[in-house]
Amino acid sequence: MRMSAHQGTPPGQVLAWASPVFSALPSRDSDLIAESAFGIFACAAEAQIAVELISQDQVLLAVQRATDRILLLRGTGRSLEGWMTPDHIQFAKCLASRLLAWTTSLQGKLEIQPRLPGTGIVDHCHPDLISGTELIEVKMSRTLFRLPDIQQLLVYCALAWLGTDRQIERVTLANPMLGVAWSFEIRALIRDISGHSPARFFDQFDEMSRGDSRP
Known part of the structure; x- marks a missing residue:
């Protein structure tokens, strides 16, 4: 499983849903x-x-x-x-x-920190939120999202794909401090960063987690 760094950060969809709010706390x-x-x-x-x-x-x-x-x-x-x-x-x-x-604007039943089973050397995880077919990770910082945040979403999606019957179609990063959400359609995101289908991408993730690095 490889991510093509030369392609840069995928665009996704950015929604500013509230004005930023900050504090003077350390x-x-x-x-x-x-x-x-x-x-x-x-x-x-x-x-x-x-x-x-x-x-x-x-x-x-x-x-x-x-x-x-x-x-x-x-x-x-x-x-x-x-x-x-x-x-x-x-x-x-x-x-x-x-x-x-x-x-309140999300579609589907809201699950808070549901458990996703691990695979290989990757332990079980608890994404922040799942609403229907959308997986959401919440960040509360003064800075915008980073590439490792997207990688974290992909790990969660891999575990959902490999260990559950969930159908994750969209992943989102949300920051209530900045009032911003950054959302991706999962098939387009995986195709953009790897050139593979979700099935092939997640299968490669499973192989790597189990120590099978064959191409």
Whole structure:
């Protein structure tokens, strides 16, 4: 499985659905805020209520879970207890509300972090969202999307293709901070970067994950 770098970044479809929103909080806290925002969003989406209607206890629980996860991901061993101030939480709630508002426009049942089985050396994964035939990854940063973000989407699509009966037809990167979504029709994306059909592309992914690198 090869990606043709000389072809550059595929164009896709870009939709600006809200004005950007920023805060003066330290950039070092971005991962904590993003993880908390997604947890708060998930709580509201599953309860089918507005973010403002979530109880304070539920918000604090989402923040605590996010803090525990970021502590593991950072791997520094430094405690993050109390790191999320009221200003941090308020901005996380703002991002959660924007993401919740955007997802109301999606087609199909919304699944939050569904499990996709792994293959070979690739472990199971949890994409942020799947709505019908659209797989969505959420990014909450001041910068636009990067090529590794597209590669991440393709890994998720490969696992969905190989290990489930899901029909993923579109992949999307969404950023509630910038109010932007970048969407791709999966067949066109794979053809653009590899020249192959999805079936051949994902079969090659499976072969590589299992250590079979034959052309």
